[in-house]
Amino acid sequence: MNIYVGNLDYKVNEDDLKNVFEEYGQVSDTVVISDKFSGRSKGFGFVTMGNQAEAQKAIDELNGASYENRTMVVNEARPKKDNY
DNA sequence: CCTGAGCGA
Numbered sequence A: 001m002n003i004y005v006g007n008l009d010y011k012v013n014e015d016d017l018k019n020v021f022e023e024y025g026q027v028s029d030t031v032v033i034s035d036k037f038s039g040r041s042k043g044f045g046f047v048t049m050g051n052q053a054e055a056q057k058a059i060d061e062l063n064g065a066s067y068e069n070r071t072m073v074v075n076e077a078r079p080k081k082d083n084y
Numbered sequence B: 001c002c003t004g005a006g007c008g009a
Helices: A014-022 A052-062
Strands: A002-006 A027-034 A041-049 A073-076
Touching: A002 A052, A014 A027, A014 A041, A014 A052, A041 A052, A052 A073
Parallel strands: none
Antiparallel strands: A002 A041, A002 A073, A027 A041
16 A cells, blocks of 8 residues: 655654554555655655555554654655556 | 655666
């Protein structure tokens, strides 16, 4: 399940996200989007989890939670640019 | 270094 994690602090990395989400279940992949021109983090990322139930629980627990003094937003991610 | 757009080639 793809999970969108937004409103993150600029210091938050993929490793931090993985650590947070691994507390709720298995994390398959973690991606933090950063601008390829400026190089700074865009403040959001994506987490892929194997178990849908654990993913839903992680979303329910982490959505609106405070992390690094920032209230992060966790929700189900939109389908990526697959092939239409 | 920074806190704001917020859904990635």
